[in-house]
Amino acid sequence: xxxxxxxxxxxxxxxxxxxxxxxxxxxxxxxxxxxxxxxxxxxxxxxxxxxxxxxxxxxxxxxxxxxxxxxxxxxxxxxxxxxxxxxxxxxxxxxxxxxxxxxxxxxxxxxxxxxxxxxxxxxxxxxxxxxxxxxxxxxxxxxxxxxxxxxxxxxxxxxxxxxxxxxxxxxxxxxxxxxxxxxxxxxxxxxxxxxxxxxxxxxxxxxxxxx
Amino acid sequence: xxxxxxxxxxxxxxxxxxxxxxxxxxxxxxxxxxxxxxxxxxxxxxxxxxxxxxxxxxxxxxxxxxxxxxxxxxxxxxxxxxxxxxxxxxxxxxxxxxxxxxxxxxxxxxxxxxxxxxxxxxxxxxxxxxxxxxxxxxxxxxxxxxxxxxxxxxxxxxxxxxxxxxxxxxxxxxxxxxxxxxxxxxxxxxxxxxxxxxxxxxxxxxxxxxx
DNA sequence: CTAAAACCGTACCGTACCGTACGGTTCGCC
DNA sequence: GGCGAACCGTACGGTACGGTACGGTTTTAG
Numbered sequence: 001x002x003x004x005x006x007x008x009x010x011x012x013x014x015x016x017x018x019x020x021x022x023x024x025x026x027x028x029x030x031x032x033x034x035x036x037x038x039x040x041x042x043x044x045x046x047x048x049x050x051x052x053x054x055x056x057x058x059x060x061x062x063x064x065x066x067x068x069x070x071x072x073x074x075x076x077x078x079x080x081x082x083x084x085x086x087x088x089x090x091x092x093x094x095x096x097x098x099x100x101x102x103x104x105x106x107x108x109x110x111x112x113x114x115x116x117x118x119x120x121x122x123x124x125x126x127x128x129x130x131x132x133x134x135x136x137x138x139x140x141x142x143x144x145x146x147x148x149x150x151x152x153x154x155x156x157x158x159x160x161x162x163x164x165x166x167x168x169x170x171x172x173x174x175x176x177x178x179x180x181x182x183x184x185x186x187x188x189x190x191x192x193x194x195x196x197x198x199x200x201x202x203x204x205x206x207x208x209x210x211x
Numbered sequence: 212x213x214x215x216x217x218x219x220x221x222x223x224x225x226x227x228x229x230x231x232x233x234x235x236x237x238x239x240x241x242x243x244x245x246x247x248x249x250x251x252x253x254x255x256x257x258x259x260x261x262x263x264x265x266x267x268x269x270x271x272x273x274x275x276x277x278x279x280x281x282x283x284x285x286x287x288x289x290x291x292x293x294x295x296x297x298x299x300x301x302x303x304x305x306x307x308x309x310x311x312x313x314x315x316x317x318x319x320x321x322x323x324x325x326x327x328x329x330x331x332x333x334x335x336x337x338x339x340x341x342x343x344x345x346x347x348x349x350x351x352x353x354x355x356x357x358x359x360x361x362x363x364x365x366x367x368x369x370x371x372x373x374x375x376x377x378x379x380x381x382x383x384x385x386x387x388x389x390x391x392x393x394x395x396x397x398x399x400x401x402x403x404x405x406x407x408x409x410x411x412x413x414x415x416x417x418x419x420x421x422x
Numbered sequence: 423c424t425a426a427a428a429c430c431g432t433a434c435c436g437t438a439c440c441g442t443a444c445g446g447t448t449c450g451c452c
Numbered sequence: 453g454g455c456g457a458a459c460c461g462t463a464c465g466g467t468a469c470g471g472t473a474c475g476g477t478t479t480t481a482g
Contacts, residue, residue: 031330116327118392119242126392168383172375181329181337
């Protein structure tokens, strides 16, 4: 039971992280040519080791999803946004980060695989991606929204509903178009514009005119 | 060159439609177990006939997407919405129909396959789904929005931007959650509520207070 | 009624890929 | 230096599936 055993839910070793990075690279470059042989070749390791560490193909994919999720987690968003400028700044940061994530090639590849996997009910990659994506950002954004409400800057009954509206205003049709292969141009400048527009619209819907 | 030849883009014969319905049934029931053998068994036809009619697996999937799209197309939405009540009624109808489509099991299965297909750049199922889904409804909704603007009920500069906002307000996180296998409860009543809320929010953002 | 075309069911081939086995090699440890 | 564990590279078995071939049957046309 040395450090190189099955990981299941522990943090992967450095070597294992290199393997998972190879998986991510392959996902991005080769699309669905994600065979165990290709991973072993790319990571310069043997298939036997892959199966020893990750049990099977599904375990490897699961570990990859978790690994990618662990590095996407950005800093906490301060919840003590007391004035409208700080609140909209927080929201803009949030929207910018989120748009950057969902338009990244790694995220697109990962979501595609998880969606294809959700079709066959043999695994739960889809729920893992959901937990680390949609629901994780919900958990991180809701305190910000509630702090805004506590400060009298926002007005809403249900935090979940308010968050989902924000989610829709930010994401719009971007994710589904990217997943379906639409060649969208989406540079940093446009992401910032979109984020600003979404926050503006959100404040127009939920902002309190004055305190 | 009798009626049973390759279809490519013509309307499929009745027998061919039955085959395509079998494909849809299999997509919904079996997820990704969509093998040519299974289709032939389900449709009570021979694989040889499948290949004769649809050339290869990809042609069969393409024809299935087109077939499903052809039956989803609902009636035209009247563009002569002259008062705000008629306009919001049109938008509500639109949102309701769209939410019903993207939450249907057939649409989910089809989008999953198209997304998995978009990963391997060997086909263009993704663009076909996009053309018949996201872009088709854009083409059908934009005249409504522009008629509303012409009547002084809506105010926006770019129709595309306004439409994408509406798209986001209606769909929010629904499609990605369903694609990733989240077990969302989404009955007709809830769809109507969501559609009404989305239209309300859209009018709050783009509606003109008076003419 | 007959002949040709279309079609069904099934067997078959080639390939791709998952998972395992095994010989050879590196590396830590005593 | 020597021993064992971990690991690399590769070869192999098993299986699933896309696509083809073929005999037998139904349908269509004249």
